[in-house]
Amino acid sequence: MNAAPPKESKKKAATPKRDQKNTILIQKPLPPKPPTRRANAAFVMLVRNSDGQGARSAIRQIEDRFNRNFQYPYVILNDMPFTEEFKELIRPMSKADITFGLVPREHWSYPEWISPTKAKEARTAMADVLYGWSESYRHMCRYQSGFFFQHEAMLPFDYYWRIEPDVEYSCDLDFDPFLYMQDNNKKYAFTVSLPEYMATIPSLWNVTKDFMDKYPHLLAENNALDFISDDGGKTYNTCHFWSNFEIADARWMRGEAYQQYFEHLDQAGGFFYERWGDAPVHSIAAALLLPIDQIHFFKEIGYFHAPFYNCPAEPELQAKCHCDPSRNVNRERMSCTNRFLELAGEKGMVFPEEVFD
Numbered sequence: 001m002n003a004a005p006p007k008e009s010k011k012k013a014a015t016p017k018r019d020q021k022n023t024i025l026i027q028k029p030l031p032p033k034p035p036t037r038r039a040n041a042a043f044v045m046l047v048r049n050s051d052g053q054g055a056r057s058a059i060r061q062i063e064d065r066f067n068r069n070f071q072y073p074y075v076i077l078n079d080m081p082f083t084e085e086f087k088e089l090i091r092p093m094s095k096a097d098i099t100f101g102l103v104p105r106e107h108w109s110y111p112e113w114i115s116p117t118k119a120k121e122a123r124t125a126m127a128d129v130l131y132g133w134s135e136s137y138r139h140m141c142r143y144q145s146g147f148f149f150q151h152e153a154m155l156p157f158d159y160y161w162r163i164e165p166d167v168e169y170s171c172d173l174d175f176d177p178f179l180y181m182q183d184n185n186k187k188y189a190f191t192v193s194l195p196e197y198m199a200t201i202p203s204l205w206n207v208t209k210d211f212m213d214k215y216p217h218l219l220a221e222n223n224a225l226d227f228i229s230d231d232g233g234k235t236y237n238t239c240h241f242w243s244n245f246e247i248a249d250a251r252w253m254r255g256e257a258y259q260q261y262f263e264h265l266d267q268a269g270g271f272f273y274e275r276w277g278d279a280p281v282h283s284i285a286a287a288l289l290l291p292i293d294q295i296h297f298f299k300e301i302g303y304f305h306a307p308f309y310n311c312p313a314e315p316e317l318q319a320k321c322h323c324d325p326s327r328n329v330n331r332e333r334m335s336c337t338n339r340f341l342e343l344a345g346e347k348g349m350v351f352p353e354e355v356f357d
């Protein structure tokens, strides 16, 4: 039986209680009432039939941490028809609408200007690189780079939040990240940023420089070029937002600048002849085509995709989480997040030792 929801207090939320060492914090419950405003937004997950358990785990966590109060719909996509068994695993996970969509063949196959033979040779040559041998991974990265937000099930939505099977959400969210994006005119948001394996993208930056020369009018003023380049654009430092989590404005990605960039990359062939990931593609696009103040770091969204965590250390945020802030990759030297925050003129990461020691 459900307990009656507590009466809403008009008082400002009290700061969480702590012991003398600042370590014991009280978990605050999510607000009991459904919100009065929502964005036009959906969760999106690309998944195989064989990943049903990982998919239901991710959705269940999204529901528990956030969406049971908000009821944003889900769009679940696959390059193969979903089995009934898969759908039956997923449906009970949320009361919100769930659409199961099939990826159109033309978005998951070789375009006419690509040679499948040359692509196969590239895979053989890249056998030692992470997923370098994989054909399906390349179709997936190209799809995530240029097409999923154009799927007919996604077209009604302005914003999307990407999820993947087996990811973990470890903090209660008592605010709506979609509305945050909308109300603050943000177009791209991340939780983790890292360097990329250069072996997967040897020519990506040269192709991007061609794009910049050809379409200078599409580059944003006050962009984040310095996030992705240490030398004013001569080379790519490989910093990218880890796109297995992202919340973004799909209208931006359907718009002229992003479409032109994707088309330019697609023609160059690096999705197949190299192994360009959607993470560097989305990130370079965001860095060049958006002003930096339209890119946002959601520090309060505790997140895990193997092997990395985002986990906030601020006591008032930790109070809503079960993750270990000392395992936050964004505080590691290898992460690019502090670089982003500095460029964006925002406060840097809070480290656990500053809070707890």
Ligand SMILES: Nc1nc2c(ncn2[C@@H]2O[C@H](COP(=O)(O)OP(=O)(O)OP(=O)(O)O)[C@@H](O)[C@H]2O)c(=O)[nH]1
Residues within 6 Å of the ligand: 045, 046, 047, 048, 049, 051, 077, 078, 079, 080, 136, 137, 140, 163, 164, 165, 244, 306
């Ligand atoms: N339908 C379908 N989905 C795929 C395929 N390959 C990957 N995906 C999905 O695309 C997303 C990214 O694939 P992952 O295999 O997680 O790639 P990754 O995050 O770079 O690698 P991991 O470290 O293995 O997670 C996930 O949502 C997968 O479920 C595929 O061949 N078919």
Ligand SMILES: [Mg+2]
Residues within 6 Å of the ligand: 164, 244, 305
């Ligand atoms: Mg993954």
